Amino acid sequence: MATTTRPARTTRPTGTLSAREGMARQYDYWLTVLKRTWRGGVVSSFLTPLLYVVAMGVLLGGFIEGDPDTLEGATSYLAFVVPGLVASHAMTIAVSESTYPVMGAIKWHKTFYAQLATPLAVRDLVNAFVAFVVFRVAVACAVFMLVLAPFGVFETWWGPVLAWVGQVLVGSAFASLTFAYSARLRSEEGFGLLFRLGVIPLTLFSGAFFPVANLGPVLEWLARLTPLWHGVSLSRMLCVDRVDWSLALLHVAVLAGLTVVGWVLAVRNLDKRLEV
């Protein structure tokens, strides 16, 4: 027991349960959520990116010369654009699922408050929430990669599998960072700004649609600093089988590092937010 004279906080962010037990106790909750919402995700998480592949990869790609020198090693624009699109898609899902749902659980439905009235602690809530989002990202990316496999856009069998792991990492980095952001936000206006100033520019300028070299030297380096570029580059080098292993390691390290930073901030911010 704590010997401090101050009244002890009833809920410490780490709580009393093991991390594993804390997540296990929320399994049924999230399963119920999934059953209720998976249909809604079909259009946004599956059909939309597929349409992008057809429009940009196939139709626009038909007008673009398949030169590996200008396309970062890809032999066609379709092969170039697909790994990038899937990676940026992983980001979009992760961000979408960690914005309004987080605010809802705090402000509208107050799910977090209800959950905190049980032995669950803030850390457990973050763990389960992020795990759920990452699960959705993983499923969406896996289905997507499988559908694209017959179109001859992948060079090896193991490349896309590793690329998928990279895409899931993109999901975990953005899910935890966005959670941290949403947990602090008071008004949903901030989400509009996040999408317009964050998600859209990242999608468009992180090398998903064109080699970042096309941006010119200054902007190219700026693009290389964005988290999504690491995901896109990792995903693409594995899919087109032009792996620079040391660069790949850097990509993984950056994405994993961001996940950890995001997670720490998420726990801290949510704890602060739910305190009052």
Added chain:
Amino acid sequence: MALVQRIPAPLTPAAATRMLVLRNYVVYRGAWKLFVTGFLEPVFYLFSIGIGVGRLIDTFEFHGEAIPYAEFVAPAMLATSAFNGALLDSTYNVFFKLKYEKLYDQMLATPLSTGDIARGEIAWGLMRGSVYSAAFLVVMALMGLTHSWWAVLALPATVLIAFAFSAVCMAVTTWMKSWQDFDKIQLAQMPLFLFSATFFPIEAFGDGALRWIVEATPLYRGVVLCRELTTGVVTWESAISVVYLVAMGIAGLAVVRRRLDALLLT
């Protein structure tokens, strides 16, 4: 009764529309950050696809003239951002006001009518949209992506696109039951955005039925209208597009009124 004389309503339709626009303006004044950033989206697309991807493409043929890719994409972004803005305003925002805020219920307790509400909401959307369009046109002109004075007419063209889509989308929204239904809106929005000869020429669809279907879709009409105007290659197709969009807007508006009557005046 021998003589039934209708008592005039306290507000004319024009005055009523103005009041609704005023209300939205007062609300929006507080959200200027969203207003400013709303302009950035088409600009980002123009730089990314138009310039970034454009480096991988030489030129496209449009009505027999070779034009650089950025010049090809820019008018499409102009048209699609008018489309996207109108869609957002008249679906999500209207649904929110209709079902959650019950905003229209309170308005109907005043002399305002459902027709006033429909006109007011659409007018507001058009005003906001035309500010964006004007700004985007200036960006295009500064980047040397406009080639004729016809380009000035692209501004009213975007207003027309926004009008047509606002009216129809608002009508569709009145049938929406829950947020889940918005998946269906997205299901229409994405293909229109991606396949209306926005990023590649209509020739990509070949010469068959598919091409004719695309040519008959409303956003394609809007894109081609804008493209003809900003590139200065104006043909009779523009006239078809204008008539098409005007008819679509008027039909939508008529449905909206009837549907709002059915929903709110129960």
Added chain:
Amino acid sequence: MISARGLRKSFGDFEAVKGIDVEVRRGEAFGFLGPNGAGKSSTMRMIASVSPVSGGQLRILGMDPATDGPAIRGRLGVCPQEDTLDNELNVFDNLYIYGRYFGIDRATCRERAQELLEFAQITDKAKAKVEDLSGGMKRRLTIARSLINRPEVLLLDEPTTGLDPQARHVLWDQLFRLKQAGVTLVITTHYMDEAEQLCDRLVVMDKGLIAAEGSPRELIDAHSTREVAELRFGVGEHEALAGKVEDLGERVEVLPDRLLVYSDHGEDVVTAVLERGLHPLATLVRRSTLEDVFLRLTGRSLAD
């Protein structure tokens, strides 16, 4: 001011209002009393000229809502059951913008909005967001907003539902002041104390029909005794004991938690009960209220 003849409202097969006659006079406070689902709100919406009449005749301020809706609404004030405030506007703008919907000029709107903030006792909240107001303040703002066009008739649908007792009294006081200023009030409520406090005249509605009409006093005199003796026995005993006290009053009602014995002399009833060797856990003698009238007329309690 308002005159209805055989007024009906149906939604598909469901008849919410089944033909009612109502006459509201200038300057009076008129009430519709009844449980949820009695047809009060449907009637109010028809009077507010936002709900088309299904049958019968309705005249408001001498006009027909079917043809002159906007003109009628221009002279009515409506305070709906749920606060339909504009959450995207601040408190002052809620009043100002709403006034503009009536075609009132800017300067007048501003002036009246300022006055009404004072009336609603929320002047210091003028710049606040609506969502930051308490329930009572929101309600007062809604009522203040309904007064922006200086209405001749004010429609109040369940004005105090969901408010705490103190907030209710503040509101009642304000409604009295409006009445004194000559505004005709039309109120629906399922609280009998509210109806007794506020209404000069009222109709009791049940299942879409008018069950009785008159002033609160008249209704009580006509449909109930002067006093009521409430007897509480152990759980589940009430039904069985009803027969044993039946002859002590004019009438006995069995409620889940007590027996009501209607008599002009309540104390005598209690004495007689004790003399018969019955031992209620608690007794109470009180004057009859509209609740008793309602119970008599419909066989049901208002609280359901």
